[in-house]
Amino acid sequence: MTDEQPVPREQPLVLCADDEDDILQLLVFRLGRSGYAVLQAHDGEEALEVALRERPDLAVLDVMMPKLDGYELTRRLRAEEATRRMPIILLTARAQDTDVDRGFDAGADDYIRKPFSPQELSRRVQAILGRR
């Protein structure tokens, strides 16, 4: 994938990946309501494919997903020129400090534990995209 200049977008594009459809639809709704265009993925491999193809402005990734978990997905996104600067927020029920460390070591920019507040997630997305 070459590092072409991204096409300017009317709305920031956010990728959400979670294998639980209830959570995914809620994220899509909430972020859409906050003014973002949202892409969906139901597993890690699909998320990787979508991210490399669409080059979203930010990704919200569940950690425990089938095919490719959130940690490995983050590492792979960081290894690709097209996505290595893309902000990544990990969303997970894994709440130990070691899990948080693992997320940051993989290259994530932020880590939100489940159960989570949709409003807080929206604010964090806004804060990260607002800085860029």
Next chain:
Amino acid sequence: MGPLLVITLTLIAATVALLLVLVVRRLLLARGERRYAEVAERLLPVAIEFVAGDQSPPKGLSAYEQTVLAQQLRRYAQMLTGEATERITSYFRGSAALGAARRRLRSRLAWQRADAAFALGDMGVDEVTPELLRALDDRKRIVRTAAARALGRLQAEEATVPLVEAFVEHRVPRGVAGDALLRIGSKIAPQLRDLAGSPEIELQATALTLLGLVGDAGDSDVALERLQDPAADVRVAAAEALGRIGSPHAEPALHVALDDRMRFVRAAAASSLGTIGARNALPKLIEIARTDEFQPARAAAQAAVKLDLVAAQAAAEAPDAGPHLHEAVDRAAL
């Protein structure tokens, strides 16, 4: 017709009848599942709009639709926090679903009582706390367990003592009771301080352990006092709590506890001194690491490494250093 033939025909008829009942039952269940899936898919946007947006559910939903919506909102209550769960609780307050769950909590069937207790925890309406407290004394363990979980989700401060007692007496799984207490959080500290003075050793020790997890520097006095208790289990819990609370005022008392007659109390004191950064205790910790029994020696070596790796490495090089300092230093290098 011979009797054997009659019996055979009767058995065949009974088998056919049973198969028919099973098939019809399966068909009805499948139809029910399809109906549920269809309604759930249709109501999912309603649930999401309510939870993450600002739209109330439409009026005029049928009783069945309200039941499905309630289950979806309960599911979201388990996954979300903050404003979303407040909205869910406000929905359930005074609702038919809440009334139905309260009635089922009085069911003759244990599984229904457990299911109701579970649901009441998700609904988050704290007016049901007294009923859940009674359910904590249910004769069936699954009901008590569901009630304990629910009380934790409601953050019901008044459940502190009953939950600690249920924990100590194994009336609910300890993980569930412990999780419920931690969910209630620092609000339980005052009652734990009272329990730390209980005449029952296990209650005291459990209260101290929990105080170490949810308490703050103001709770260290209680733990310091219990460090002198005649019961070793209480002294261990107190020493561990002081380490978790992290108050430097505990250093002198923990230093004294390094000479406790019980090895596991010495080990807990050593560990806590390392956690609170008590550098003055380093020479004594190194001495214990060299000469004491396995458990306190290992804890003291690990604490010494935590306090001053360089000093611990130097001590480990002495010919009579013993294995624990070497082990702790090697692990620190990983």
